[in-house]
Amino acid sequence: MFEHIPASEPDAILALMQQFRTDQREGKVDLGVGVYKDGHGQTPVLRAIKKAEQQLHARQDSKTYVSPTGDAEFCTAMLDLVFGKSADKSTLRAMQTPGGSGALRVLSDLLSAANPDARTWVSDPTWPNHLPMLRNAGHNIVEYPYYDSKANRVDFDAMMGSLEQAEKGDIVLLHGCCHNPTGADLDASQWASVAELFSKRGLFPFIDLAYQGFARGLEEDVEGVRILADKLPELAIATSCSKNLALYRERAGAAILQAGSSIQADNTLSKAVSFVRSNYSMPPDHGAAMTRMVLLDDTLRADWSEELESMRMRMVRLRAEFADALRKRSNSDQFDYIAEQHGMFSRLPLSTAQVDQLREEHGIYMVGDGRINVAGLPEGNMDELAAQIVAVLD
Numbered sequence: 001m002f003e004h005i006p007a008s009e010p011d012a013i014l015a016l017m018q019q020f021r022t023d024q025r026e027g028k029v030d031l032g033v034g035v036y037k038d039g040h041g042q043t044p045v046l047r048a049i050k051k052a053e054q055q056l057h058a059r060q061d062s063k064t065y066v067s068p069t070g071d072a073e074f075c076t077a078m079l080d081l082v083f084g085k086s087a088d089k090s091t092l093r094a095m096q097t098p099g100g101s102g103a104l105r106v107l108s109d110l111l112s113a114a115n116p117d118a119r120t121w122v123s124d125p126t127w128p129n130h131l132p133m134l135r136n137a138g139h140n141i142v143e144y145p146y147y148d149s150k151a152n153r154v155d156f157d158a159m160m161g162s163l164e165q166a167e168k169g170d171i172v173l174l175h176g177c178c179h180n181p182t183g184a185d186l187d188a189s190q191w192a193s194v195a196e197l198f199s200k201r202g203l204f205p206f207i208d209l210a211y212q213g214f215a216r217g218l219e220e221d222v223e224g225v226r227i228l229a230d231k232l233p234e235l236a237i238a239t240s241c242s243k244n245l246a247l248y249r250e251r252a253g254a255a256i257l258q259a260g261s262s263i264q265a266d267n268t269l270s271k272a273v274s275f276v277r278s279n280y281s282m283p284p285d286h287g288a289a290m291t292r293m294v295l296l297d298d299t300l301r302a303d304w305s306e307e308l309e310s311m312r313m314r315m316v317r318l319r320a321e322f323a324d325a326l327r328k329r330s331n332s333d334q335f336d337y338i339a340e341q342h343g344m345f346s347r348l349p350l351s352t353a354q355v356d357q358l359r360e361e362h363g364i365y366m367v368g369d370g371r372i373n374v375a376g377l378p379e380g381n382m383d384e385l386a387a388q389i390v391a392v393l394d
Contacts, residue, residue, distance in 0.1 A: 012128070012368060020365045028363035029385065031372040034180070034344060035248055036311060039379045046246050048304035052293040056286075066285050068276045069269070070096020070254075074288040077295040078254040082209065082222050082239060083229065093269040094256045095276070096283045100210045100240025101129070103255035107236045108137035109275040110268070111171055111206065120171040120206070121163060123147075125369065127180045127208070130173060139171070147182045149349065152337035154184045160197060168202035176209035176237070177221040178343025181371035185215060185342050191224035195231035205235045213244040213308045214315065215342035233260040241291050243344075244308055250287025311375075315344065318377045325386035330393075338374075347371050354392045362388045 016032045035043050069075065075094040083092065097103040111118070120139040122130055123146035134141055144162040148155040163172060174194070177185055186194065198205060205228050212221045228235055234257075241252040255272065259265035276283075294300045319339045326335035338346045350358075350370040358364040364385065366372050378385060 016365055016367065019359075023363055023365075025363040029365065029376065029378055031364065031366040031376045033376075034373055036243060036246060036344065036375045037373075039314075041376075043246060043248065046304060046307050048294045048300040048307065049245060049247065049290055051303075052290040052297075052300055055293060056289055060289075063285075065282045066096075068095070068273045068282055070283045071285065071288045071292055073296065074252075074292040075254060077292055078239060079256065081212070081218070081295060082225060082237065082256060084219075084226075090262050091259050091265050092256065093259070093265045094254045095269065095272060096288050097238075097253045097255050097276075098280060098283055099242055099251040100208070100238050100253040101133070102251065102280070102283070103238035103240070103253045104130070104133055104208065105137065106255045106272055106275055106279070107206065107238055107257075108134050108139060109279075110272045111204070111236065112138040113271065113275075114268075115169050115171075115204075118169050118171050118204070119166070120173060121166055122173045123159075123175065123179070125181055126173070126175075130208070134173075142166075144172075146179075147184055147347075149347070152184070152347075152349075154186060154190070156186070156190055156193075160193065163194075163197060163203070164201070166201060166203050169204065170201075171204045171206050172198070173206045173208065174224075176207045176212070176225050177215040178211035178345070180210070180343075181345050181347055181367070181369065183338075183341030183343050183346040183374075186224060188223055188227070191227045192231075194224075195228050198228070199231055205232065207235065207237045209237050209239040211243050211343050212239065214312055214344060217312070218244075218305065218308070229258055232258075234258055241287060245287075245291055245294065245304070247287045247291065250290070251284055252287030252291050315374050318374050318379070319346070321382050322374070322377050322386070325382035326390065329383070329386040329390040344373050344375050345371055346374060348389065350389075350392070357392050358388060364388060 013032060020030050038044050074096055079089055079092055079094050097106055119142045120134055121142050121144045124143040125147060131141060145155050145158040179185055207225055209225060212218060215221045237256040239254050239256060242248045257265060257268050259268050294304050323335050323339040327333060348370040352368045355366055355368050355370060
């Protein structure tokens, strides 16, 4: 049975993680793996999560299944987080999933079944796992230009010009905020233009909202999502609790749908459930239960919001310090864009060979396309890092 199966190509990021772990050099720097890290290089358990977990341990009296759609209160809380408590939710539905990736896969299956002839437009660049996930769900992928690597900003004119070629019913994958891997986001006026184009051409928005709270704030980071939801009858959102609640290993996320009517929303959710039942049957409960407790308890939520804001502001500060160190070392403003971008990621103008050189000679680990995790920048040692980066560019 198995003798004819060839080994798969290793996942580049997972391979980088393993290589970093086995590197014995002191002072090595991990800028590759996409998880939030504090000033000690650790991914913390948030204070509110610790308190919620203690309460959950004391109160929980069963480990039976919840349901294929998950914890109903968690789902409502996630809708409130994305759309606001006062939003009309009559045509909105949510289901709990195993992380944001689980939401992406369920929604990819659903959209492929809903319109198998549609093309799915994906930004160039995008999170690498988007492509195999969509292909495995049967999507026909087309790339649209998104990032101008020379100007280090969104190439909005090129993006819109490309999407003008999309046909009615085509799906467009968008990053809700903190674009991965570039950190370059659309502004409110650009989101409004996207909504107008989608309405005119009958395009369907599929939004990956993995980093709410990491760019400009919890409310500010869903501005684009709400603009689209106000202007368009249908959309799908994959949202994650991995980053803003640091629940990476607990795998808590939500798949969210907006349909043209309440009946359509119910029918579409039931179809999504059929994919869940034939795939993983039931979502894990632990992470979602803690999330629900944090979002619905005023004290826990206030504590979480405060800690999340401190994480966001730390990354803002690290961006500014890194850009300043690079400016001094390079005697140029070519890296100033880093301070202007959002979230955990930015891209450095490095070739694969230069990335390899930094890893081999200095123990500086980053993804081959130059993507760096801003949260992994070494506090108090920016000058040395900047010097090593600028040196390989000379």
